[in-house]
Amino acid sequence: MAARLPAAVRRTAGHRLALTATAVTVLVASVLAAAAAAFTGEVTSAAVRRSLTQNPGSTILVTEQVPAAGAAAAGRQVEQAVHRVLPGLPVAVTGSLRSQILDLPLPGRPRGGPPRAGSSPAGPSQASSPQAGSPHRGRPSGAGGVIPQTQIISLPGVARRAVLTGGSWPGPAVPAGGPVPVAVPVAVARLLRLAPGDRLLLRNNQIGAKVPVRITGVFRPADPASPYWRLSPLGGGGVQRSAGFAVYGPLVTSPAVAAGPAVPVTSAAWLAVPDFAALGAGRLTALDQRLASGLGGNDVSNGGLAGLPQATVTTSLPALLGQLSTALLVARSQLLIGVLILLAVIGGAVAVSVRPLAAQREPEAALLAARGASRRQLAARGATQAVLLAAPAAIIGPWLGSRLGVLVARIGPLAHAGLVPAGTGPDVTGGVPASAWLAGLAVAAGCAVIMALPWLRRPQSALRVRVAAGRQRPVTGVVMAGADLALVVLAVLAGWQLAHYQAPVSAGLDGALGVDPLLAAAPVLALTAGTVVMLRLLPLATRLADAAAARQRGLAVALASWQLSRRPLGRVGPALLAVLAIAAAVIALAQHSSWQRSVADQAGFAVGADERITLPPAAPLALDQVAGLARAHGVTASTPAIRAQIGLPGGQNGTLLALDARATARIVPLRRDLAAMPPARLLAALVPARPAAGVPLPGRPTRLSVTTTLRG
Numbered sequence: 001m002a003a004r005l006p007a008a009v010r011r012t013a014g015h016r017l018a019l020t021a022t023a024v025t026v027l028v029a030s031v032l033a034a035a036a037a038a039f040t041g042e043v044t045s046a047a048v049r050r051s052l053t054q055n056p057g058s059t060i061l062v063t064e065q066v067p068a069a070g071a072a073a074a075g076r077q078v079e080q081a082v083h084r085v086l087p088g089l090p091v092a093v094t095g096s097l098r099s100q101i102l103d104l105p106l107p108g109r110p111r112g113g114p115p116r117a118g119s120s121p122a123g124p125s126q127a128s129s130p131q132a133g134s135p136h137r138g139r140p141s142g143a144g145g146v147i148p149q150t151q152i153i154s155l156p157g158v159a160r161r162a163v164l165t166g167g168s169w170p171g172p173a174v175p176a177g178g179p180v181p182v183a184v185p186v187a188v189a190r191l192l193r194l195a196p197g198d199r200l201l202l203r204n205n206q207i208g209a210k211v212p213v214r215i216t217g218v219f220r221p222a223d224p225a226s227p228y229w230r231l232s233p234l235g236g237g238g239v240q241r242s243a244g245f246a247v248y249g250p251l252v253t254s255p256a257v258a259a260g261p262a263v264p265v266t267s268a269a270w271l272a273v274p275d276f277a278a279l280g281a282g283r284l285t286a287l288d289q290r291l292a293s294g295l296g297g298n299d300v301s302n303g304g305l306a307g308l309p310q311a312t313v314t315t316s317l318p319a320l321l322g323q324l325s326t327a328l329l330v331a332r333s334q335l336l337i338g339v340l341i342l343l344a345v346i347g348g349a350v351a352v353s354v355r356p357l358a359a360q361r362e363p364e365a366a367l368l369a370a371r372g373a374s375r376r377q378l379a380a381r382g383a384t385q386a387v388l389l390a391a392p393a394a395i396i397g398p399w400l401g402s403r404l405g406v407l408v409a410r411i412g413p414l415a416h417a418g419l420v421p422a423g424t425g426p427d428v429t430g431g432v433p434a435s436a437w438l439a440g441l442a443v444a445a446g447c448a449v450i451m452a453l454p455w456l457r458r459p460q461s462a463l464r465v466r467v468a469a470g471r472q473r474p475v476t477g478v479v480m481a482g483a484d485l486a487l488v489v490l491a492v493l494a495g496w497q498l499a500h501y502q503a504p505v506s507a508g509l510d511g512a513l514g515v516d517p518l519l520a521a522a523p524v525l526a527l528t529a530g531t532v533v534m535l536r537l538l539p540l541a542t543r544l545a546d547a548a549a550a551r552q553r554g555l556a557v558a559l560a561s562w563q564l565s566r567r568p569l570g571r572v573g574p575a576l577l578a579v580l581a582i583a584a585a586v587i588a589l590a591q592h593s594s595w596q597r598s599v600a601d602q603a604g605f606a607v608g609a610d611e612r613i614t615l616p617p618a619a620p621l622a623l624d625q626v627a628g629l630a631r632a633h634g635v636t637a638s639t640p641a642i643r644a645q646i647g648l649p650g651g652q653n654g655t656l657l658a659l660d661a662r663a664t665a666r667i668v669p670l671r672r673d674l675a676a677m678p679p680a681r682l683l684a685a686l687v688p689a690r691p692a693a694g695v696p697l698p699g700r701p702t703r704l705s706v707t708t709t710l711r712g
Contacts, residue, residue, distance in 0.1 A: 185237020
């Protein structure tokens, strides 16, 4: 004998269409809610990880004056301190030894580079390095009065970070009495005219000792922007000029050679590179507070590096974490507005889909009550059916929603951000996060409550059900009580507050930023209030429809008007849901447009023009080459820009920014609403009243010397 299905399942056979429509609506609601939650959690966390990983300032560089013999113990102390302030994050610490600044042989040729092997230098320079602190007045110098210097450092694993363009990497040992094997960057080799096999005799001006070196290879960084090159004082290689000195380098040797007696090591550097792959967005605040009390900026408090009194910590991680925390809070507040609007539309859709089912169940509940069914039995009956309809949505919704969130990250507006699922990238995991399960279960539970409400209320008698089937009230009891007007007042107050604060983020009593629930709910309140107010227009619409039907002879218009006026509340649900959906779509388009304008404004503020070319100090361009860039195809306007740090009275520092104010008005992407006056008028104040005096230079000059005299 075949087993019978449960009674709750058998009772659904009479309402297949209504139950199917309700189940599909609940499933779609659960999928959308889970997708919104998964997108919010996964994408924001992935964006935080991507920002921290790609920013070189997220690394921690520690330098200390320490001999080679004490570098190992100091390195262990640095590693322990870094792990203490970054708990739970894998951190790779790489150490590097640095020699004293060494003097290069004086140039013997007009180009200014030190001579190669076999040439006759004018003698080693007697000048002290600026780091040594010794006077160099009266010392001989190179061409143009510049003292050439260099530094020998060790870079562990440099073979994996650089590409050899000639020669080989330095060996692990120094031949007895032989020179120190070093590799030089290709930019330095070009400036100093060096090649593999060349020998140089460097001079340690601190003690007067000579350090012979031999060039074994020439390399170029595989990724010059990699944080790894922060271990080098000159980055991936080049020249640094200041105060009559030109430091070329670095000269890279092996860690074993640097730890030996052949290299005069006086300092060491350790680079800590955290792995942010497992960092969640919720840990930013705790990590920021931990860094602020440990290795925040140049602060080495709490005894983190108590054994290294001269240690210098260089990192932008605390400031970067603070900026990301604020940006994440603003982003989540904007996403919260979208989620609240989505929930409002979901609630309206479920209420509209459940209404036909509730209308079919009212006579059934009245009949069962007349036959003696208790209120508890009726509630159990409705709750069982509601759970059966909501259970598939609670199970399938989070899984489908998570996949939908990943799909949006792959093919949506964020497709170019590189947020891809697991298997092809490290950012978006592609799994089902806990937030998706919570959102899907919450929506399914809410829908189950809405579906069970007709069974939870006290059943009406058959007579009342029949009376209610006649002519209905023109508006609902909620509107008659004035709840819609109260909702309008609340929406106006919330909108005024949102316009005042200009964002759903406000500072609390303790000064900490947070999401204000009233400000975040302001768009939803305005949307709901505008939709509900339309119920007051329903009686007027029915009277106008009756009047229009009375003037015509057609039967279709008369029947439609009669049905609408007889059952207005039965037709108002789909209409209000359509209005709600259209208004939500308009808000979504407005937010998308605002987001695109915000991204463009931030990019324009960061770059300052459509295109910006930054010249490194080690590779300056001649005047004619700069003019060639300005005359390139597609360039409509250009201006040279100088940005430098200058000293101010009182020991303060400032930033000097020099531009061509005449051309800047056509270059800087500044909107009119972002300045106190029109941009052209604002920049015109920087244009001098008369053009500066100029002297044409005949011929094709390659060098310009200017002598200035200050009188006062």
